[in-house]
Amino acid sequence: MLKVSSLSKVYKRTTAVDDVNFDVSKGEIAVLVGPNGAGKSTTIKSIVGLLRFNGEVTIGSYDNKSIEAKKLLSYVPEIPALFPLLTVREHVEYMSLAYGKSVNKEKIETLLKRFDLVDKQDKLGDELSKGMMQKVSICSAVIVNPEVIVFDEPMMGLDPKAIKEIKKLIIELKEANKVVLLSTHMIEMIEDLWDRVIIMKEGKVIDNVTRLETNHRALEEFFFEITGDTDE
Ligand SMILES: Nc1ncnc2c1ncn2[C@@H]1O[C@H](COP(=O)(O)OP(=O)(O)OP(=O)(O)O)[C@@H](O)[C@H]1O
Numbered sequence: 671m672l673k674v675s676s677l678s679k680v681y682k683r684t685t686a687v688d689d690v691n692f693d694v695s696k697g698e699i700a701v702l703v704g705p706n707g708a709g710k711s712t713t714i715k716s717i718v719g720l721l722r723f724n725g726e727v728t729i730g731s732y733d734n735k736s737i738e739a740k741k742l743l744s745y746v747p748e749i750p751a752l753f754p755l756l757t758v759r760e761h762v763e764y765m766s767l768a769y770g771k772s773v774n775k776e777k778i779e780t781l782l783k784r785f786d787l788v789d790k791q792d793k794l795g796d797e798l799s800k801g802m803m804q805k806v807s808i809c810s811a812v813i814v815n816p817e818v819i820v821f822d823e824p825m826m827g828l829d830p831k832a833i834k835e836i837k838k839l840i841i842e843l844k845e846a847n848k849v850v851l852l853s854t855h856m857i858e859m860i861e862d863l864w865d866r867v868i869i870m871k872e873g874k875v876i877d878n879v880t881r882l883e884t885n886h887r888a889l890e891e892f893f894f895e896i897t898g899d900t901d902e
Pocket residue numbers: 681682684685686704705706707708709710711712713
């Protein structure tokens with residue numbers, strides 16, 4: 671469903687991503703992990719259409735730059751980018767409208783409740799804490815019922831209740847047969863979530879396996895073994 675083929679990205683002097691290939695199927699939670707500077711964010715930004723790159727990314731049968739692909743995809747960036755003069759609720763409503771969907775007040779209410787935003791719903795984008803912005807960003811990505819959802823460090827800056835909630839949400843997305851791709855450094859928080867791990871280092875994918883293929887190994891231990899980064 672999400673297919674990344676021969677993806678490379680060179681910034682002025684740096685090859686950030688070098689011939690990256692992977693697929694994520696419907697109903698699969700894929701985690702993109704790797705040390706700082708491995709190329710995770712560059713890969714994600716290429717997939718969601720924020721960067722020019724060499725290679726091909728397809729969503730379903732559509733090139734990621736097409737409108738058809740964009741309709742199927744939503745994205746939670748590493749750093750939330752909100753409109754300073756829209757309220758919390760308006761952000762979520764706006765996203766529904768931008769994707770050509772009607773505003774489902776009941777669904778919005780439920781989402782805002784899950785992320786403790788009901789009493790903040792009339793606050794403006796620039797009146798929110800970083801964690802609250804992150805929660806609005808998550809609600810805005812989920813409200814459009816995307817087939818493919820990409821999260822870049824979704825747990826960063828969230829309080830424990832919101833972390834629990836986003837983990838539940840990710841499992842619900844999987845159960846609804848969606849494609850989930852998420853990058854994170856918080857490996858211990860995704861131990862019970864992942865179906866596929868894609869490990870990047872120095873711009874390359876150095877391993878890409880399913881949980882089954884690792885014999886249900888602990889991800890943290892597997893990660894250190896593959897990357898060779900140990901604290902011993
Ligand atoms: N806008 C940019 N201009 C030049 N080089 C960049 C730019 N963005 C990223 N890079 C470089 O590309 C490489 C990959 O960076 P990227 O942000 O994709 O890594 P990452 O795996 O997401 O890292 P982190 O875990 O630290 O967020 C790094 O060497 C980085 O310095």
